[in-house]
Amino acid sequence: MAAKRIAIIGAGNMARTRGRAFLETGQAEICSVSSRRMASAKACASELASDVYFDDYRRLAESNPDAILLEVPHKVQDEITLWALEAGFDLLIGGCLASNLGSGEQIAALAKTKGCVVEVGYQRRYDPAWKKIKQLVESKELGIPVMSTSMALWNADPEKWYYDQETSGGMPLTHMSYCYLNAIRWILGKPIWVSAVANKLVETGPTRVLEESCGAHITFENGSFLSATASYVGPEGMSSAETRFVFTDGGIQTNDDNLSIKIFRGGEDEIRAFCKTPSPFVRQARAFLEAVESRGNGQNPPDDAILDNRIAECISCSVREQRAILVYEEKC
Ligand SMILES: NC(=O)c1ccc[n+]([C@@H]2O[C@H](COP(=O)([O-])OP(=O)(O)OC[C@H]3O[C@@H](n4cnc5c(N)ncnc54)[C@H](OP(=O)(O)O)[C@@H]3O)[C@@H](O)[C@H]2O)c1
Incomplete structure (x- = not known):
C-alpha cells in the first residue's frame, strides 16, 4: 500500500x-x-x-x-x-x-x-487487553456475563471546552462513552434499558456540563447489566480504571495501566499481560x-458509533425525567 x-x-x-x-x-x-x-x-x-x-x-x-x-x-x-x-x-x-x-x-x-x-x-476496541475480554465472553469460557462495573474520574479543566455543555455535547457523551461505555457495550451486546442519576456540585455555572458526575445502569439483551460511574470530579491520584466483569463461572478485572487483565476462575486468578506497542x-x-x-x-x-449518541441522550433524559428509558423505543 x-x-x-x-x-x-x-x-x-x-x-x-x-x-x-x-x-x-x-x-x-x-x-x-x-x-x-x-x-x-x-x-x-x-x-x-x-x-x-x-x-x-x-x-x-x-x-x-x-x-x-x-x-x-x-x-x-x-x-x-x-x-x-x-x-x-x-x-x-x-x-x-x-x-x-x-x-x-x-x-x-x-x-x-x-x-x-x-x-x-x-x-479501546483495538486494545489487545479489551479484545481478549471480548474473546473470553464470546467463547463462554467463564460462563455467561452477569454484570460489569466501571468508574472513570477525570479532573477536566473548567476553562476548556470539555466542561461546556453546548460545545462538548455533555459529559456522558464526551467522557463516559470512552470510559468505558463504548467498550463494555461492544463486549456485552445490545443495550435495552438505561436508568441514570447525576449531580453538578463543583462547576455550577449555567454553561457548564449538566451531568458533572453521573451514575448509569444499562441492561443488555443477554440479561447482564452495567453499573457505570464517571465524573469530572475526583481526588488526584485515586485510581479508577479497574473495570470488572462478573460471569457465572468466573470474572475479569482490568488494571489501571490497561496492559494486563486478571482472570478469576475455579478459585484461582491469573494475570494476562499484553504488549505496550504498537499503541491502540x-x-x-x-x-x-x-x-x-x-x-x-x-x-x-457510523452505524455503530451512533449508538453512543443514543445512549448518552438516554442517560441525560433519564436524569432529567427521573425514570428508566428504553434505548431503541423512545425519542428523548
Ligand atoms: N480517544 C481518546 O482517548 C481521546 C482523549 C481525549 C480527547 N479525545 C477527543 O479528541 C478530540 C480533540 O480533543 P483535544 O483534547 O485534542 O482538544 P484540544 O486540545 O482542545 O484541541 C482542539 C483543537 O481544535 C481547534 N479548533 C477549535 N475550533 C476550531 C475550528 N472552528 N476550526 C478548526 N479548528 C478548531 C483548536 O484550535 P486552535 O488551537 O487553533 O485554537 C484546537 O487546536 C475530541 O473529539 C475529544 O473528544 C479523545
Whole structure:
C-alpha cells in the first residue's frame, strides 16, 4: 500500500497523539494541519513533519489529501464533518460521531450516500487487553456475563471546552462513552434499558456540563447489566480504571495501566499481560488506512458509533425525567 496523505483538522492534544500514531504506522504522512489559529496549525504541523498549514480547513484540498483526521471540539466537529463528507473525504473522527443524535443521524446517512469511509475514535476496541475480554465472553469460557462495573474520574479543566455543555455535547457523551461505555457495550451486546442519576456540585455555572458526575445502569439483551460511574470530579491520584466483569463461572478485572487483565476462575486468578506497542492509537490508524485502501470498515463505523449518541441522550433524559428509558423505543 502506498503511503496515504493525511490532512489534520485541529491542532491540540489529540491531533498530535493521533498524528504521531499515523506516522508510526509507516504507511502515512501528514500533508497539512488546519486549525482556527495559524500559530497553532503551524506549531502542530512542524511537530508532525509537515510544512503546510492553514487557518481555514476549507483550504486543505490544496494539500492533496487522501483522508482527513478530525480533532476539534464536538460542536464544531459536526459542521466540519458534514463539509468533509460533502467534499467526498474519508474521515477518522478522533472523538464521538457527533455532538448529538440528530447530527449523528445526518452524518451516518451522508457517509453512506457519499460512500466515504468514516471511523470514530473509540480506540479501546483495538486494545489487545479489551479484545481478549471480548474473546473470553464470546467463547463462554467463564460462563455467561452477569454484570460489569466501571468508574472513570477525570479532573477536566473548567476553562476548556470539555466542561461546556453546548460545545462538548455533555459529559456522558464526551467522557463516559470512552470510559468505558463504548467498550463494555461492544463486549456485552445490545443495550435495552438505561436508568441514570447525576449531580453538578463543583462547576455550577449555567454553561457548564449538566451531568458533572453521573451514575448509569444499562441492561443488555443477554440479561447482564452495567453499573457505570464517571465524573469530572475526583481526588488526584485515586485510581479508577479497574473495570470488572462478573460471569457465572468466573470474572475479569482490568488494571489501571490497561496492559494486563486478571482472570478469576475455579478459585484461582491469573494475570494476562499484553504488549505496550504498537499503541491502540497506532493500531486504529493502521486499520483506518487499510479501510481506506479496501473501501471497508474499521471497528467503529457510523452505524455503530451512533449508538453512543443514543445512549448518552438516554442517560441525560433519564436524569432529567427521573425514570428508566428504553434505548431503541423512545425519542428523548
Ligand atoms: N480517544 C481518546 O482517548 C481521546 C482523549 C481525549 C480527547 N479525545 C477527543 O479528541 C478530540 C480533540 O480533543 P483535544 O483534547 O485534542 O482538544 P484540544 O486540545 O482542545 O484541541 C482542539 C483543537 O481544535 C481547534 N479548533 C477549535 N475550533 C476550531 C475550528 N472552528 N476550526 C478548526 N479548528 C478548531 C483548536 O484550535 P486552535 O488551537 O487553533 O485554537 C484546537 O487546536 C475530541 O473529539 C475529544 O473528544 C479523545
